Amino acid sequence: MRSAGALHRLLDVVPVFEGDARVVLRFTLVPGSEFDLGTLAALERSDARVVPWDEAVRHEHDLILTASPKGALRVLSGPRVVLPHGAGFNKTVGDEGSPHLPSGLDPHYLLTDGEPWAALHALAHDEQLTRLTAYCPSAADRATVVGDPTLDRLLNSIRHRESYRSALGTGERRLIVLTSTWGPESLLTRRPELPRELISRLPHDAYQLALVLHPNEYSRTGSFDLSRQLAPALAAGLVLAGPHEEWAALLVAGDAVVTDHGSTALYAAALGRPVIGAYDGGSELIPGSPMAQMLAKVPHLTEAADLTQALRAAEAQDSTGFADAAFALRGQALPRLRRECYRLLGIHPPTVPATPHPLPRPVSTAQSPSAFAVRADISGLRIGITRFPAFTSETVNHLAAEQPEAEQRQIQSASVLWRRARPASTAPHTSSWTAAGWTARMLEESPGCWTAAALLTPERCLLRHRSAGVLSVRIEPCRTGGRILRADPAAVVSAAHAWLGSTTSPWRAPVSLLCDIGPLTVRAELTPAAEEDLGYEL
Template sequence: MLVAVRSAGALHRLLDVLPAFDGDSRVVTRFTLVPGSRFDVDALSALDRAGARTLPWEEALRGAHDLILAASPKGELRRLSGPRALLPHGAGFNKTITDDGSAGVPSGLDPHYLLADGGPWAGLHALAHEEQVSRLERTSPVAARHAAVVGDPTLDRLLASAPRREDFRDALETGPRRLIVLTSTWGPESLVSRRPGLAADLSGLLPYDSFQLALVLHPNEHSDTGLFDLSRRLAPALSAGLVLSRPHEEWAALLIAADAVITDHGSTALYAAALGRPVIDAYDGGHELIPDSPMARLLAASPGLPAAPELPDALRAALAVDTRTLAAGAFSRQGQALTRLRHHLYRLLGLTPPPGPVRTRAFPRPSTAPRRPSAFAVRTEVSGERITVQRFPAHTREHVHHLAAEHPTAGQREAQSASVLWRRAQDTAAHPHSTAWTVWTAGGWTAHALAESPACRTAVAVLTPRRCLLRHRAAGLFSLRLEPHRDAGRVSYADPAAVASAVHAWLGTGASHAPPVSLLCDTGAITVRVHLETAVADDLDYEL
């Protein structure tokens, strides 16, 4: 069996199909890269990561194959010899590409690509929904004779992975925050092309302790731009904590972990809708979206996002939309895709399928670690012994109370301007091969920080998630004890650095600071209680 790929995105789709052959030693799989796509840059490295064995294109042309799997009919595929099975490149057929094939027809349903010498190019055209067969019959009746509705193996993987939602959120360090995922297709009408600053704008508006942002890009955008330039372009948002997903599999974990999705006209959002996630329309219009396609109907029913400040209203409106019903027009036979594909693919091979059920693999735990900001612009509101804290990236234009920065990771400008400096205790296991090293005590470092930083009013040593030592320039030394937030059997911890900013604001009100004092801190998603006590020796001597 030859798996013919033109891009990393096509390869990822086909990898979701190959478990249909699990356990069968009769089927030997080889991969080849079909020339002609500008998005083939990452395909070979993706094949290498998959551990695949490849055939050079010229060698693939010389031999006959028992089965050829492809996720795109474009390019020189028709030169390959053997029965062909064609699978969709994404969820549904929602886009037409200007100057590529027949005008106004998505390439996956375009007779320009699906017919060869007047006959059907593929012996199997595997589709996800009966509506797609009807559309294919209108554009290419000859090709439609070989169409079969099998469902969508990628959606089945998403549904099988849905029980891992909390595990995925733990890996992303989302906690009790709301995860907002931006999804972008590729090309001139994509979100990242039309609204390249949206992620940075949202990160500057949304409180860090209430929201987490992530971005899912089409694999073609990864291939065309490259990680180096993507990281440079997205630097302000990435430094504020934006999670940029890897192009293979991690995007799916982010959709499962998401609380809402902001999208252009790319079909990734249909998968989010099938999971029941609220969808917000950030597509500015154009010529690519096929009218009355599943994606067009989803966007028509979803609230729009004309500008970043309107996100709260759009989120409220999106919660009232039944996205699962809208996605049903793109997916049928849910949970059956691999079983149905196995039947059809083995028919083309002329073999009897192995006995027993075929297993749908869950998506793996995401491995991209979110970047934790090292400086925050902090807005506070003090009402007696209750303090509300909202933290934003340092580049925000929001009105704030003070700047807080982490030592030693914050930039020099932020560290010199910060009213609050904090430092987290390090694990001594970080020096496994050292014969000697020197560390600060919490008491020593907080005194040093105030002495070396004239702008600093409060220095905080974060000892554990529940203990801090705080030294205020006027009010003196305190040990802080943080209680976690408990709700329905779950325990959530506030970032001690956020609590430190709350205490700093309270100390600046001129209220009586004689310990012990108990304060309530609203840090966005959760409220925690913090106890201020006279500094104890164990905290003063705690080694950082």
């Protein structure tokens, strides 16, 4: 393989050979790619056995699998099988091969001395075979449609959607996935501020935002620099998907996709996810390709402020139809590919079925934001709370910050300070605040703060307000359809703070507030402070 993306595709077809001790798999890195470094790191993460290139070219191989036709593959000895390393052939790379052709259809890469060097081109759809026939008929003579093993893996993972969303901390929020390919026309290259702009406008309790990058972008930029460039959005809760498998789990978990011209979005469309285009045109997208057809019909996102309107338009479309031009024979890729591979090997395939592995649970989780700009809409005892990152340009009513995690300037400016209780220390010598002591200290040290709250559990808080005094807050979770749904208690504290600051008529605890927070409505009971809450150790 020449890139991490090609390696990931090959790993998706490994189940073809599972259960067969006669087959030994070895990987080698084809030299000459600018993404060598990222590919080596991906190989190391995979735990696959690697053969140096100099050694690989000295031996005869029973079968050679590749997900890219580029490089010196033709010097390897043995029957060669070429797989696409994306959802079809939608993109061309400038200054490489024939103008306006992707490598998978380009005679420049598919022929040696006018003859095809691959024994088999394993394609995902008849549309790909038709285009290959038009551009390189001799290679098309050795092609067959088997389906897409990566799509089959996504489809086999749909039953794990709730598990993926739980791992991401999504809850009842809508997960919006940005997808960016690599190169000068990619979303992240052309619109590097879009993740920050979107997350600054999306209500935190209603939406979660994730970013899926092409593995070449990881290889080119590196995780360290990516984290630095995306730091404001990451601190505000952006999920940055890992380059292998996790991108696919996020598509399964997601509710909608915003995409450039990279083919990842075709997988999302195959899952029925609404698709919004964010590609501003250029020379890379191949006219008439499945991706070009989809981008011509889906809503286009010009400004971050237009996302909710674009979402409504995208939801009105049936996105699955866009994927029909890219994927055929769904659920059949591994059995069909097994049959072809074992035909080339000249042996009978194993009797155990070749089935795709479900995707693992995501491990890249969102940071919990430590400060929010909060908008409060109050109508009697009902309060609507909308929280944004502290750097938003939206109209808001107060700043709420977590002490001590938030930046010092945010803590100094916050009207609401909160702290989450932590598990008891196991150290032999300890010192801890009580909820009463900590809230009192915060109002003493922070003259601009009007409400300090200790978040004891997801359903219990101790709240100290400058004029209302000390109150216990009991939060009743939503119970619907056999499920228990909880809002962030920090958002409930902002609701209580807003109500306490707005009420002018005399009142006496207990008071029951209805708090609208994202898609949830929870009831919060304000009562005189309970002794167990006052003495709760933080």
